Amino acid sequence: MQTSLQIPVNLYILLSAVLFSIGVFGVLLRRNAIIIFMCVELMLNAVNLLLVAFSTYLGDADGQVFVFFIMAVAAAEVAVGLAILAMIYRNTGSVDIEVLNKLKN
Secondary structure: OOOOOOHHHHHHHHHHHHHHHHHHHHHHHEEHHHHHHHHHHHHHHHHHHHHHHHHHHHHHOHHHHHHHHHHHHHHHHHHHHHHHHHHHHHOOOOEEHHEEEEEHH
């Protein structure tokens, strides 16, 4: 006896939209740079979830390959971004984005 539990694509779209919205609101409303990075990662993972869902639904592996590319870019972004934030924290004692406005002058 084979049981197949199929989750409809609509639920993946809904979950991805919710995660992406949380990420957008986090980027727009928070002032801590680390939390903003986490919200960007949340948005990227929402897109990854949608790519994998549609890739599986359509039976095409291109979306899953693209997810690996996005994950590699996100890992590089985190490595460089956290290094920059660590240096900013070392020099200013804060990761508040208002403090980062000092870099303009």
